[in-house]
Amino acid sequence: MKKVAIVGVGQTKQEASKPHQSFAEMLYEAVKAALNDANMWFDDIGNVVSASSDFWDGRTISNMAIQDVTGTTYKKTESKVASDGTYATVYGMMRTLSEYYDTTLVAAHCKGSEGNTRIITNAIFDPLYQRAIGLDAISGAALQARRYMTKYGITEEQMAKVSVKNHGNARNNPYAQLPMDLKIDDVLNSRMISDPLKLYDCSPISDGAAAVILASEDKAKEITDNPVWIRGAGYSIDAFYLTDRDLAECDSLRAAASMAYRMAGITDPGRQIDVAEVYDSFSYQELMWTEGLGFCKPGEGGKLIDSGRTQMDGDLPVNPSGGVISAHTVTTAGLVRVVEAALQVRGEADKRQVPDVNTAVAHGTSGYCGQGNCVIVLGREK
Amino acid sequence: MVGAKVGVTSGRAKQEFNDELLRITMMVDIPYNFSAGTFGSIFFRELKDSRRIMGIKCNKCGEIFVPPRVLCPECLVELSIDDCIEVSSEGTVEGFTVVNFPFIDPNTGKVRNYPYGTGNIKLDGVSNLLWHFLKESDYSKIHNGMRVRAVFEDKRVGLPSDIRYFETIEGEGEK
Ligand SMILES: [Zn+2]
Numbered sequence: 256m257k258k259v260a261i262v263g264v265g266q267t268k269q270e271a272s273k274p275h276q277s278f279a280e281m282l283y284e285a286v287k288a289a290l291n292d293a294n295m296w297f298d299d300i301g302n303v304v305s306a307s308s309d310f311w312d313g314r315t316i317s318n319m320a321i322q323d324v325t326g327t328t329y330k331k332t333e334s335k336v337a338s339d340g341t342y343a344t345v346y347g348m349m350r351t352l353s354e355y356y357d358t359t360l361v362a363a364h365c366k367g368s369e370g371n372t373r374i375i376t377n378a379i380f381d382p383l384y385q386r387a388i389g390l391d392a393i394s395g396a397a398l399q400a401r402r403y404m405t406k407y408g409i410t411e412e413q414m415a416k417v418s419v420k421n422h423g424n425a426r427n428n429p430y431a432q433l434p435m436d437l438k439i440d441d442v443l444n445s446r447m448i449s450d451p452l453k454l455y456d457c458s459p460i461s462d463g464a465a466a467v468i469l470a471s472e473d474k475a476k477e478i479t480d481n482p483v484w485i486r487g488a489g490y491s492i493d494a495f496y497l498t499d500r501d502l503a504e505c506d507s508l509r510a511a512a513s514m515a516y517r518m519a520g521i522t523d524p525g526r527q528i529d530v531a532e533v534y535d536s537f538s539y540q541e542l543m544w545t546e547g548l549g550f551c552k553p554g555e556g557g558k559l560i561d562s563g564r565t566q567m568d569g570d571l572p573v574n575p576s577g578g579v580i581s582a583h584t585v586t587t588a589g590l591v592r593v594v595e596a597a598l599q600v601r602g603e604a605d606k607r608q609v610p611d612v613n614t615a616v617a618h619g620t621s622g623y624c625g626q627g628n629c630v631i632v633l634g635r636e637k
Numbered sequence: 638m639v640g641a642k643v644g645v646t647s648g649r650a651k652q653e654f655n656d657e658l659l660r661i662t663m664m665v666d667i668p669y670n671f672s673a674g675t676f677g678s679i680f681f682r683e684l685k686d687s688r689r690i691m692g693i694k695c696n697k698c699g700e701i702f703v704p705p706r707v708l709c710p711e712c713l714v715e716l717s718i719d720d721c722i723e724v725s726s727e728g729t730v731e732g733f734t735v736v737n738f739p740f741i742d743p744n745t746g747k748v749r750n751y752p753y754g755t756g757n758i759k760l761d762g763v764s765n766l767l768w769h770f771l772k773e774s775d776y777s778k779i780h781n782g783m784r785v786r787a788v789f790e791d792k793r794v795g796l797p798s799d800i801r802y803f804e805t806i807e808g809e810g811e812k
Contacts, residue, residue: 277674280707287715297713313669323708366672374667383661 258637259348260475260482262358262468263293264594269432269463269582272368278312282364282464283324289360289466293478297326300468301356303333306343306363308586310375325362339363339534340465340590341619341629345488347469357474361467363587367460379623381496390497392536392623393457397449399502399624400539404451406503407554409542411451415442416560417538418455418580424567425577427606430591432461432582442538456538458583465590467597472637483597486614487521487632489514497624503554508547508618508628516549519632521614524549525571528632530599530609532592533618535578540625541565544618545573548630567609575599575607589619589629596633676705679721681795688789690800692724692763700764710765725761726787728803729810732757732766735776744796754779758803770802784809 265288267273273281290296303325305318314320318335327333336343340363347359376392403409419439425431437455445454475482491510494500512524521527531548535541542556550571551559559565565573574580576595579588596615598604614634621627673681676693683689693705697714705721708714733756739748754771756779772788773779785803793799 272672274672275675277672277677280674280676283707310667313667313671323706323710323713326713328710328713369669369671371668374665378665378667382663386663 257352257472259351259469259471259485260479261485261593261597261633262470262475262478262482263289263291263295264465264467264597265289265292266430266465266591266594267463268430269461269584269591271432271459271461273366273462278307278364278366278369278464279321279324281366281462282321282362282466285364285464285466286325286360286362289468293468295358295468295478297328299358300326300331300360301358302331302350303327303360303362304336304343304347304350305333306336306338306340306361306586306590307365308337310378311365311367311370311585313370321362321364325360338586338621338627339619339629340587341593341617341631342490342589342621344467344469344485344590344593344631345490345629347467348485348488351469351471354471357471359469361469361590362464363466363584363590364464365584365587366462367583367585368462372460376623385496385498393449393452395497395623396457396537396540397452398497400451400456400537402502403539403543406501407557409539409557411443412439413542413557413560414451414456414538415439417535417541418442420560420566421535421541421574421578421580422455424575424607425581428576428581430463430582431577432459434577434581452537452539458536458580461582461584463582463584463587463591465584465587465594467590467593481601483600484634484637485631486634486637487515487517487519488630489516489518490627490629492622492627493625495622495626500624502624503543505543505547505625505628508544508625508630509549511628511630512548515616515630515632519614519634521632524616525551528571528614528616529612530575530596531571531573531616531618532576532595532599533573533578533616534589534592534620535574535580536583536620538580541573541578541580543625547625547628548616548618567607572609575604575609589617592617592619593631593633596631600633600635675718676707676721679718680704681799683723684789684799685793685795688726688793689723690726690760690767690787691721692760693720694722696720701762702765703760703763703767724763727806728758728760728763728767728785730756730771730779730781730783730785731759732781733771733779735779744798752776756785756803758785769797769800772802772804778805782810
């Protein structure tokens with residue numbers, strides 16, 4: 256099968272609020288950066304796949320409002336994934352593989368500052384049985400964290416280590432919202448939000464946008480000498496009701512990863528992958544996702560962080576960018592992971608660069624407690 | 638009794654069961670704070686402070702659009718706040734409808750009095766249209782080509798409703 260490459264990436268700084276830009280203007284900043292990166296302009300783009308959420312945007316069919324800034328004035332096709340930007344990347348890859356389009360612009364945005372996080376994240380849950388009990392992103396995650404601790408003996412200190420590592424890494428990333436110099440005790444002593452999750456175990460909700468330009472194998476070679484190849488991609492989804500799942504397990508991530516690894520020819524992910532960008536909405540989730548991505552066995556995410564392997568100076572750094580815990584643009588954060596992973600493969604991640612990256616993994620989630628997962632393997636070689 | 642089954646089998650029983658089906662009512666307000674952005678802030682601030690309608694002139698194609706925006710919708714050239722200009726507050730109706738159903742004003746949450754007239758107005762010198770209220774209450778008189786001018790509220794707050802409506806300019810653009 257022919258391959259698809261990433262030939263341009265762009266992102267805005269992720270911030271608590273961006274009052275100087277509407278969401279479309281904010282998205283334009285990221286799109287323009289990606290176009291400049293690829294040395295292209297709107298008329299070079301074959302079609303557009305966007306990712307956003309009507310609830311966060313506060314409008315019905317909100318992608319209708321981004322058509323100018325994604326260049327569809329030129330009467331291109333655009334279609335929206337109402338989910339994370341990693342899914343939009345896979346959809347864009349498929350459209351490019353169809354050979355109907357040479358190039359696909361993948362664009363995602365979120366202005367978390369404009370809506371109400373509590374109401375919006377409550378609204379995903381079942382209105383008949385669960386919404387009124389108060390389930391939302393944080394209380395749902397707290398249930399998962401508690402279950403994960405109970406089943407596998409994960410400690411609050413191990414969770415805190417993720418927060419310390421990622422907020423520390425964010426100091427090297429000019430696009431991250433919360434670069435912080437934390438110690439484990441700072442995390443453990445931070446304000447209790449929903450037991451066992453404390454303030455520094457939780458991501459903020461951010462404003463930001465990201466864009467990626469995909470090209471077919473032949474086109475990519477015309478556009479750049481430094482293409483980043485999508486070697487594999489996979490996605491999978493678990494049951495809707497949190498109460499139907501064993502929340503300590505991330506079966507759908509295991510399925511998504513195995514799909515992506517099979518396509519990429521990866522048999523030993525813990526050795527063959529050089530760096531990973533994962534969707535850690537909460538500290539404990541990075542531990543779970545490293546299990547689901549096969550970097551360690553189920554239940555051993557705590558041991559993995561203890562080993563130091565996922566630190567910047569370890570052999571498998573996770574979230575050099577600071578991760579989602581340092582900047583969380585909902586529906587966009589996964590595309591930010593793709594941008595960051597692509598920069599790592601290109602060797603252009605500046606102060607957050609991991610040495611000698613051949614293969615990188617970007618991970619996105621959709622739904623709560625990792626219900627849906629998408630895994631993309633990027634590489635210097637096809 | 639634990640384990641007891643609720644059986645719905647016969648046609649008659651189904652009908653009775655349907656009569657008892659429940660609905661769950663939710664009354665959730667979702668507040669939003671939309672960023673007007675730099676261009677939108679110029680538009681609403683000028684409306685509020687100076688009774689001026691602001692547009693933007695593309696430095697490539699020369700067309701003028703209302704409200705100001707970051708990209709020319711025609712040629713996708715990036716525009717800046719320096720390209721913002723005041724446009725005419727008079728124009729021509731190029732499309733209209735009289736709304737005859739209750740409508741909840743999202744800025745107030747209250748039902749607006751109806752019927753009311755609205756028009757797509759081509760402000761003089763501007764390339765696109767501005768949709769707004771029409772003052773004319775004799776709806777049979779509203780027609781394409783009618784000339785209108787903006788009437789501003791005395792107390793303006795920085796919302797589209799700072800323009801109360803567009804009133805008919807008598808003697809111009811008659812049917
Ligand atoms: Zn123009």
